Amino acid sequence: MSDLFSSPLLWVEQPTRxxxxxxxxxxxxxxxxxxxxxSEQGVSLKRAAARAVFGDADRRLVEVRGPNGEALLVIEAYSERNAFVSWPNGARIGSFEAAKRKRYRSRAILDHAGNQVGLIDDNNGLGRRYDVLDAHGTVAAYIDKKWTGVLKEMATTADRYRVEIHRPLPDPLRVLVPVAAIVLDMLFFESKDWPIS
Structure with missing residues (x-):
């Protein structure tokens, strides 16, 4: 299996754009x-222009590939709502959905059948540091959104995350936790689109 699913420390970076x-x-x-x-799939020049004018960034579909180009996962995210993670063949692995009675950016981690197997808890309410809890409420990982500077934070999508996984995780957390930073970014920080109207 890919090093993506076995490494205890991951950095998720975006190019400045x-x-x-x-x-x-x-x-x-x-x-x-x-x-x-x-990388996001299906974004034509026309759609990118529509995003700039109308702020149309509700749905994003990202393909995750290994370093040699092999397909690993597909992430489908709906801005500020839910995200679904699937294998390349379309089989659902799990999802990230709004957590009841938690902060706005907290997300329940669900398996393919809709059972809660974990929680991403925005522990300070600022969207910078997240605890990842397993089904028993034990901290299994941390996600830190690193400060990239005022200009990059406000004008670009060049975000950087540190994902620290404390121990080997059972499925589906083993697959979902390493991509949780990408999911959080797609849900809450990719919609920095500026409607001109």
């Missing part, structure tokens, strides 16, 4: 080696 361009991510392990790349 304007918000209307397609979503792209690079995932590195703790040694700095690229273990996965992800």
């Amino acid at each position: 304007v918000p209307v361009a397609r979503s792209r991510y690079k995932v590195l392990n703790g040694a700095g080696a690229v273990v996965a790349k992800a």
